[in-house]
Amino acid sequence: MEKERSSFSGKLGFVLAAAGSAVGLGNLWRFPYLAAKYGGGIFLLVYIVLALTFGFSLMITEIAIGRKTGLSAVGAFQKLNKKYTFIGYLGAIVPILILPYYSVIGGWVLKYLTAFSTGNAHYAAESDYFGYFTGNAGQSLVFFAIFIGITALVVLGGVQKGIEKVSKILMPVLVVLSIVIAVYSCIFSVQNNGFDGILYYIKPDFSKFTYMTVVSAMGQLFYSMSLAMGIMITYGSYMKKDVNLESSVHHIEIFDTGIAFLAGLMVIPAVVSFSGIEGVNKGPGLMFVTLPKVFYSMGPVLGSIVGVIFFVLVLLAALTSSISLMETVVSIIQDKFHLERTPSCLIVLGASILIGLPSALGFGVLSGVTPLGMDFLTFFDFLSNSIIMPIVAILTCIFVCYIIKPTAIVEEVELSGKFKLKKLFKFMIYIAPALLAVILVFAILEGIGIVKV
Numbered sequence: 001m002e003k004e005r006s007s008f009s010g011k012l013g014f015v016l017a018a019a020g021s022a023v024g025l026g027n028l029w030r031f032p033y034l035a036a037k038y039g040g041g042i043f044l045l046v047y048i049v050l051a052l053t054f055g056f057s058l059m060i061t062e063i064a065i066g067r068k069t070g071l072s073a074v075g076a077f078q079k080l081n082k083k084y085t086f087i088g089y090l091g092a093i094v095p096i097l098i099l100p101y102y103s104v105i106g107g108w109v110l111k112y113l114t115a116f117s118t119g120n121a122h123y124a125a126e127s128d129y130f131g132y133f134t135g136n137a138g139q140s141l142v143f144f145a146i147f148i149g150i151t152a153l154v155v156l157g158g159v160q161k162g163i164e165k166v167s168k169i170l171m172p173v174l175v176v177l178s179i180v181i182a183v184y185s186c187i188f189s190v191q192n193n194g195f196d197g198i199l200y201y202i203k204p205d206f207s208k209f210t211y212m213t214v215v216s217a218m219g220q221l222f223y224s225m226s227l228a229m230g231i232m233i234t235y236g237s238y239m240k241k242d243v244n245l246e247s248s249v250h251h252i253e254i255f256d257t258g259i260a261f262l263a264g265l266m267v268i269p270a271v272v273s274f275s276g277i278e279g280v281n282k283g284p285g286l287m288f289v290t291l292p293k294v295f296y297s298m299g300p301v302l303g304s305i306v307g308v309i310f311f312v313l314v315l316l317a318a319l320t321s322s323i324s325l326m327e328t329v330v331s332i333i334q335d336k337f338h339l340e341r342t343p344s345c346l347i348v349l350g351a352s353i354l355i356g357l358p359s360a361l362g363f364g365v366l367s368g369v370t371p372l373g374m375d376f377l378t379f380f381d382f383l384s385n386s387i388i389m390p391i392v393a394i395l396t397c398i399f400v401c402y403i404i405k406p407t408a409i410v411e412e413v414e415l416s417g418k419f420k421l422k423k424l425f426k427f428m429i430y431i432a433p434a435l436l437a438v439i440l441v442f443a444i445l446e447g448i449g450i451v452k453v
Contacts, residue, residue: 019255024321039208066236073230100356107143189269197272386443
């Protein structure tokens with residue numbers, strides 16, 4: 001007798017868990033520096049437009065496929081058409097690659113939280129602190145192991161008692177902390193540098209609009225909303241048939257875009273007031289090099305408090321995403337090999353630690369090994385986010401358009417209510433492959449150093 005599949009208790013549980021997956025380091029770490037680099041307010045406007053069209057269509061497609069089949073990525077494509085099972089396998093590779101290095105970054109967040117919460121904010125604010133820590137094999141491995149261990153404990157608890165229960169606690173806390181830090185950052189900015197930083201971020205300047213604004217916003221959207229990595233298919237498979245699918249996707253988008261917007265308010269005005277707009281264009285090092293200096297400039301006591309709150313916020317966001325990554329791989333193993341949750345989770349945990357070792361050691365003992373001229377963490381990020389994910393998304397759209405037809409998705413959505421944006425979905429699902437192809441081409445060109453994105 002086939003075992004009944006786990007499910008979320010209802011719409012709230014599903015939305016908070018799926019939103020938790022979408023809200024992660026992509027929102028709090030990547031979005032602010034891209035917004036600053038590509039025009040501030042105009043980037044924000046383009047991002048929102050793409051989220052409401054392109055992002056909406058891809059997300060509703062993946063969740064509908066999961067709910068329609070009741071299976072994770074591999075099983076879902078196999079059930080719909082066996083010839084295209086390979087799309088599910090390609091999608092499964094993404095979380096397998098991302099979870100290990102994502103957990104390494106999660107370990108960095110834990111380290112900074114520890115520094116700020118133990119009165120060592122002055123050390124964290126030093127320019128060479130990040131390099132010293134990441135180059136220390138022992139510390140890097142310990143914090144990596146702690147972070148991925150916490151992730152595994154939640155996933156071991158199951159869908160309702162683990163993922164849903166934790167998401168219902170973490171997501172509201174995450175929203176409150178985001179608002180608190182954003183408000184304080186804006187006040188700090190206004191007091192030190194007027195409204196320059198805030199206006200740069202929220203006021204669209206069309207003179208700064210370029211084709212790269214669209215390409216970078218589209219790439220960020222893709223990265224942020226957990227698309228083309230099997231997560232939304234997996235979470236969709238846990239979704240009850242009577243839960244309104246379309247409104248659930250709208251709520252997930254509101255969470256995801258809202259936190260990204262608040263992340264920009266947290267970071268851009270404060271950094272602009274500290275070091276000017278050029279200070280924000282420091283790429284990924286912004287969170288771990290520039291921001292600690294900003295916090296410490298607020299004073300030893302206040303800076304430590306703000307730093308603790310900020311890194312707690314980032315830790316919560318990182319955990320909700322790492323949980324969804326691990327759950328996706330666990331679900332695939334359960335569906336494929338009919339194993340129980342505990343052994344499946346332990347297998348994924350062990351494999352992730354092994355795969356994550358090069359990323360954890362890539363800034364120290366393995367710093368001399370540089371595939372394609374990149375450190376291991378950057379290489380795995382490039383391989384998964386810049387190559388495999390766009391390919392999976394393109395194949396998924398083609399699969400929906402020409403194999404099962406968009407009607408199959410529409411019918412699934414309409415099981416739980418009227419599909420109000422059906423025309424938008426049908427239009428976007430056909431043009432999405434071309435848009436995704438643009439992302440893929442520019443991402444590869446950037447990765448091999450031909451263009452700077």
